[in-house]
Amino acid sequence: MTALESISKTSVQLLLLEPFYGHFMMGLPKELSTATESAALALNNGQMLKLFINDQYWKGLSEDRRYGLIKHEVLHIVLQHIYQIPNFPNKRIFGIAADIVVNQYVDKKQLESDAIHIDKFENLQYSHGVELERDMDVGYYYRRILEVLRCESKCDFKSACASCSGSGGKKGDQEGSEQLNISDLLNEEESNGLERHRFWNKFNQMDEGSRKVCEYQTNRLIQETAKRVKNSAKNYGKMPAGLLMMLEAILLNMKPAFNWRRVLRLFATTSNQSYLKNTIRRPSKRYGTVPGIRVKRRNKLLVAIDTSGSVNEEELLEFFSEIYFIWRQGATIEIVECDAGIQRTYAYNGITPNWTKGGGGTDFEEPIIYGNDSYNPDGLIYFTDGCAPAPKTLPRFPMLWIISSDGIEEDSKIWNELPGRKLKL
Numbered sequence: 276m277t278a279l280e281s282i283s284k285t286s287v288q289l290l291l292l293e294p295f296y297g298h299f300m301m302g303l304p305k306e307l308s309t310a311t312e313s314a315a316l317a318l319n320n321g322q323m324l325k326l327f328i329n330d331q332y333w334k335g336l337s338e339d340r341r342y343g344l345i346k347h348e349v350l351h352i353v354l355q356h357i358y359q360i361p362n363f364p365n366k367r368i369f370g371i372a373a374d375i376v377v378n379q380y381v382d383k384k385q386l387e388s389d390a391i392h393i394d395k396f397e398n399l400q401y402s403h404g405v406e407l408e409r410d411m412d413v414g415y416y417y418r419r420i421l422e423v424l425r426c427e428s429k430c431d432f433k434s435a436c437a438s439c440s441g442s443g444g445k446k447g448d449q450e451g452s453e454q455l456n457i458s459d460l461l462n463e464e465e466s467n468g469l470e471r472h473r474f475w476n477k478f479n480q481m482d483e484g485s486r487k488v489c490e491y492q493t494n495r496l497i498q499e500t501a502k503r504v505k506n507s508a509k510n511y512g513k514m515p516a517g518l519l520m521m522l523e524a525i526l527l528n529m530k531p532a533f534n535w536r537r538v539l540r541l542f543a544t545t546s547n548q549s550y551l552k553n554t555i556r557r558p559s560k561r562y563g564t565v566p567g568i569r570v571k572r573r574n575k576l577l578v579a580i581d582t583s584g585s586v587n588e589e590e591l592l593e594f595f596s597e598i599y600f601i602w603r604q605g606a607t608i609e610i611v612e613c614d615a616g617i618q619r620t621y622a623y624n625g626i627t628p629n630w631t632k633g634g635g636g637t638d639f640e641e642p643i644i645y646g647n648d649s650y651n652p653d654g655l656i657y658f659t660d661g662c663a664p665a666p667k668t669l670p671r672f673p674m675l676w677i678i679s680s681d682g683i684e685e686d687s688k689i690w691n692e693l694p695g696r697k698l699k700l
Contacts, residue, residue: 278307278330285341295514296349299500303349307333314344316357317474323492324352327474343385348471350377353497354521356413358490360479363417367461368424370472372416379409380515390468395455399423410517423457484588491592491627494525495599501526533698535601538675574606577652578623579642581659582633583614590679593700594658595627597677601656609650611642620645637663643670665692 276284282305290297304319308327319325326348336344351357356373363369374391386392393407400406403426405419460469481489501522514522578601580594602608608623614633621628639657643666646655654673660682674695682699683689690697 278328278333279305281333281341282328282345285338285345288338288342289345293346293514295500295504296346298503299349299353299496300345302496302500303352311473312470313468314348315471315474316348316351318477318489323489324357339382339385340387343381346381346385347377347468350380350518352493353518354413355490355525357475357478358486358493359413360475361486362414365417365421366472366476366479367469368417368420369413370469370475371457371460372413372420373472374468375407375416376411376413380518387468391455391460395453396457398454399457403427410515412517420457427458487588487592488627488629491596497522497525533597535597535604538698574604575651575653576601576606576608577611577642577646577650577655578608579611579613579655579657579659580631581614581637581657582612582618582631583637583663584634585637585662586633586660586679590660590681591631592627593679594677597658597700598623599625599627609652611645613638613642617641617645639663639666640668643668643674647671661687661689661693663689665689666694670694 286297286300288297289300304323304325306325306327307330309329310317311327311329313332314326314328317325317327333341351373354373354376356369356376360366360369363372371391375393375396378386378390378392383392383394393409396407399419403423405423405426407416407419478486478489578598580591580598582591598608598610602623602625609620610623611620612618612631612633614635615638618632637659639659642655642657646652647668647670652672654675655670656675656677658677658679660679661676662683676693676695676697678690678697678699680700685697685699
């Protein structure tokens with residue numbers, strides 16, 4: 276069995292036992308690589324996360340350790356550790372804190388013997404008066420580790436320093452032998468699985484726009500995974516409470532601003548495009564068999580995106596987030612990127628593009644002219660900040676303006692002059 280086949284086998288085990296992790300792993304790009312000695316998360320084309328796995332390392336793991344490795348890396352992604360790096364100055368301490376968090380969700384028999392685990396820091400209560408609570412976030416453990424290091428910088432290591440109220444020393448020798456020393460962890464680069472974090476600094480070096488795109492794509496994968504598991508498995512609710520809270524927060528942030536099913540009813544009820552859909556509720560009239568077919572219609576929409584210099588990266592992501600939910604309703608979408616003129620057009624397929632073209636001034640005329648003369652849509656949805664004169668060309672189709680959260684106000688002159696309906700994010 277090849278390493279890739281073995282990885283697929285582990286993913287299937289996850290699907291059967293813990294479907295959320297299995298479905299997420301199926302959607303995560305993976306690659307066998309010698310760039311890491313074990314496994315590591317890295318950037319795939321600068322927009323999406325990829326899991327690198329060392330072929331030889333993987334082959335040397337037991338089935339339990341393989342299971343634990345995959346679950347460990349998925350948890351780092353789901354708990355957003357990659358995107359929290361800029362908030363923590365000491366990246367090494369952050370890596371230790373992140374491993375303390377995720378390994379609480381992994382069975383100990385699935386971890387390597389020297390893995391960083393909260394149970395291995397019990398002696399901190401006795402030597403430094405610091406007790407680590409369970410089921411806390413990475414920021415909590417980061418701060419507690421800093422407390423220990425500040426204590427050690429003042430302590431002679433022979434007795435507890437004046438600020439420590441504990442009894443001093445460690446627990447019994449037998450228990451203490453399994454304990455981890457934070458100072459040693461900071462100095463040993465290749466120990467305890469911390470080598471897996473070697474690419475994390477690249478995420479810290481990303482500009483804000485690229486980081487937001489990457490984070491958005493990750494959250495989209497989390498959203499699709501959670502939806503799939505909720506619809507097909509009963510054990511979604513059996514996941515740890517802390518992890519469920521994080522997932523629900525992400526899902527809440529990923530919800531569309533509008534009820535797009537209702538909004539699309541504002542446009543033409545008929546369409547130039549139709550397709551056939553199998554249905555088990557309606558037998559075939561010709562053959563009397565089940566499933567039969569029925570004709571479904573799609574809204575043919577033109578979606579204009581303002582890519583002028585006044586629209587920032589965060590607003591563009593806000594736009595594409597809503598466009599995705601429009602697309603999910605079954606609409607056929609043609610994207611028009613436009614600043615002072617149309618920069619490019621393309622069919623939208625549910626994927627946020629790596630880049631948009633524009634950066635100049637703003638003119639609302641061209642997408643309307645393009646729709647009137649060439650595309651003939653059922654409706655035009657224009658995503659913009661609204662910072663331009665209202666168009667003089669009248670659209671021959673329903674039109675909806677989606678104004679960014681930082682765009683023009685509803686009582687402004689331009690707002691009242693824009694033709695069609697207006698909504699603000």
